Amino acid sequence: MHSLITHFLGLLAYNLSFAVLAYVFVYFLRRKERKLTAIRGTAVALLGWVAGSLVVQTVHFLFALGGLQLQGHEEGPISIIALLSVMYPMFGWLSIKRTETAL
Numbered sequence: 001m002h003s004l005i006t007h008f009l010g011l012l013a014y015n016l017s018f019a020v021l022a023y024v025f026v027y028f029l030r031r032k033e034r035k036l037t038a039i040r041g042t043a044v045a046l047l048g049w050v051a052g053s054l055v056v057q058t059v060h061f062l063f064a065l066g067g068l069q070l071q072g073h074e075e076g077p078i079s080i081i082a083l084l085s086v087m088y089p090m091f092g093w094l095s096i097k098r099t100e101t102a103l
Contacts, residue, residue: 011060012053015079019049022083026091034095048090052083 023045027036036044056079063070070078 007060008053008057011057012050014075015049015053015056015083018076018079018083019045019052019087022052022080022087023048025084026087030088030091030095033098034091035098036091036095040094044087044090044094048083048087051090052079052086055082055086 026044027041059078059082060070
């Protein structure tokens with residue numbers, strides 16, 4: 001159990017930079033149609049980082065059950081895809097739709 005927690009903490013540290021990049025990507029992609037407050041933006045970033053890391057940990061676990069070990073160059077794309085797939089809907093759930101104002 002200790003090695004699993006250690007692996008997850010290492011994965012959290014590894015995914016921190018990918019989480020920042022995924023947040024910036026999703027924010028700039030959806031900023032014109034949705035708006036975030038500072039607290040909600042922080043929640044999207046932190047919850048997306050942890051939830052995305054849990055998804056990556058699950059993928060690692062499932063591959064380990066199949067007898068494969070994911071390390072090296074295949075870990076980066078898996079992290080990016082998992083973090084984007086978690087942060088994109090989380091941004092939609094926690095943001096507010098912008099209202100159109102007529103001039």
